[in-house]
Amino acid sequence: MKRLKEFIVTMALLVLATALAYWFYHTTESMTNMAIVYMMATVLISRYTSGYFWGIISCFIGVLGVNFFFTYPFWQIDFTRDGYPATFIGMLVISFITSATTTSMKEQKRLAEERDEMNKKLYESQKKLEVETEKEKMRANLLRAVSHDLRTPLTSMIGSSDLYLEAKDTLKEEEKEGLIQHIREDATWLLHMVENLLSVTRIREGNTKVNKSPEPLEEVVSEGVIRLKKRYPGAEIRTTIPEDFLMVPMDATLVEQVIINLLENALLHSGSTRPIEFTVTKEKDTVLFQVRDHGIGIAEDKLPDLFDGISSERGRGSDSSKGMGIGLSICKSIITAHGGAIEARNHSDGAEFIFTLPLEGEAK
Template identity: 30%
Template sequence: MTTSREHTRVKALRALGLLDQPGQERFRRIVDRAKHLLDVPVVYINLVDETRLWVVACTGQTDPALDHDASFCHFVVVDDAPVLVGDASTDPRFCDNPLVVGPPRLRAYAGYPLRWDGQAVGTLCAFDVVPRTWSRADLEVLADMSAWAELELGAEEVQRRLAAAELAQRLTDSVLRSAGDGICATDGEGRLALVNPAACDLLAAPAEKLLGQPLHELLHPQDSSCSDDDCALGAALRDEQMLVGVDDAFRRQDGEVFLVQLSFAPLRQDDRTAGAVLVFQDVSQRREVERLKDEFVSVVSHELRTPLTSMRGSLGLLAAGVVAELPPEVQSLVDIALTNTDRLGRLVADILDLERLSAGHMHVVRRPHRLSDLVALALAAVEGMAAQAGVRLEQETSDDICWGDADRLAQVLVNLLGNAVRFSHSGSAVRVTARMREGEIRFEVCDKGRGIPPDRVEQIFERFAQVDVSDAREKQGSGLGLAICQSIVHAHGGRIDVDSILGHGSTFTVVLPQRRPRNEPWPGPLRRKEET
């Protein structure tokens, strides 16, 4: 017997849990019955593991212990077939067997394999001390008694398996009952075969009214505007596709329509679709909160910017001397007020930007742009600031095309360049490079400024993060710039990283996938702005 086959066989045997257990009356009844029907002096039920025979029951024998290697049963298990011996003393397989040449001097043997989980785990066998011709009727008795023994062998394991299946079923029922989300399963015809209580509540109908109904027609009744072309659920049912986190609207049985977020998955069994499972939750309240939040952001935006506009305008006109020339002390105070009004304006703009980005409401308009144009746009925005700080701006760009939102990508570069200038020493340089490499667009903004301590690098893309608590005041930053940059880059499907050495400077890298949106024709050679 091969090792792996023997391993499988012994595993099945051990799963029965009968080895090393005391004999049981139910097995004793079988051997007694077999002894009587076969009219033999000895009948055994044995289990055979790798090294020994374990006697489960025997009759007609005072010393039931049997030697594994010397046993006849070993042959039954190895061959997984009945073994019938009329006279062992003349059978070349057994003539020198100790049980034949010595006591009890066996002559006739009939063994039948006992199977569990498809494996021969033991035998039911009969012995006689005189030669015997085993009849067809004897073989039938052996087969019937073995079938009985097999039922008894597996009885406990079947009980254990039934208990485990019942426990699993109870757990599944409990999960379905306790789940706050609606859960439905369909059969292979797309009809409801299971609904949990949450689904009944959400659909405003008892389970018996829902079960058996076609899922799609139940949730999207024909009188609604749903059609196959624009219905994700209908298409997923038809094409057996998976949906995750899809927004939809379902109709309750009382006719009311409510907003849901759903996930849908086909159920596969034996390589065919056996149905589908749908999980959904009512998101009406969440959507209403989002609408109120949008409205709030809109109102706050207007209400903050209206007074800011008057303040910024008045101070700007005063500071520029449009109304009258100001005494130096007054000029200085007006400049302070103007600078801080600008700072407040930036903070409001940053908060609103971040709010829109995090809510996924910022629309990214993907168009083709030359890298050199994007960099030029950003450099123009920071050159005044750089000149004031005595910082040189250097660039290395190409005319490769980047698909993205020019305003937003420029906003990222302006933010990174602005930070680089702010944290650079007078007389040093800030370098921006933009190029395509290995199918990706790569922007780098490199400075020789103070750098970022290693323990702060992780946090710098978080909201209101500052390397130093005094930076918000001294460097006029809101602490939101890098969080906004990260959100914009992520909205473009890209990533942003920083390499920094404390005291030697930082390099921020933005990598964007160079892909054209679907259905967007390649624009062909672009003309420069001044050429258009």
């Protein structure tokens, strides 16, 4: 089928070249134009057929066509007259070279396209490998954070309950209440950790992206702050949001969890009773969230690994019994899955956490 198609293309172009050459001949009476017309036909035939075969055939037919139709004696094939052999041999050689060059260029283009396609596949494979590597790193960090952060509250709960059971007859009522209060605090903290872990399961298995839909920014921020204040009724948070109504593409439940984690982190680990500043601003094609405290800051040597789930406390002056690790590790997983970025840094009077969400779904 392919051979037949290429035969039809070759014959059609040669017939067209003959008709065009005939028109040129009667217009200019120059044989040079005839040769050029047939060589152009050879170029087109080499371009639109595969291999060298049809190009070579068109070279011979072109030479014969010029001799038969446009060289005296007309309607006869005669290469015996003086000068004719050299002229036709030259035309044949030029046609051969033109055909070979065109075919070679076409082959080089095909090879270049194959290389580009192969490079594209290699690039896609590399990106998939990088994504899988990042996912494995996130899982490893999460498991490490879970094992690290579970140990402290569980050990405390076991110790308090053992002491209560072993010495309940000798302990004073206020001491018993203190032990029960510690167990309750640790149990509440573990419940919050479970909420974090459940939030991560909302990120679809086998994919590092999340299902996003446009959500009112003001409602998401308000809900996150309200949920935090239910846990810590005495928390002072100064919230600032844009005056414009913004719809931000996100998984609202996950982003609320990030807000709660960062605000809770500031409350528990800043070492300060001053209000927490929570500011949201729009910057070009992103929304920027900033949680700033006025406390002890973060040890500089811990900043690079802060979101890997291995940081146990902020600074040397912290006496917190529970670490920041798992909450911040989960924050990074959620924000990364949204296509945003998250970072922590110190300022002159404490620490601040900043994360961004893209506005790629914003209506123009």
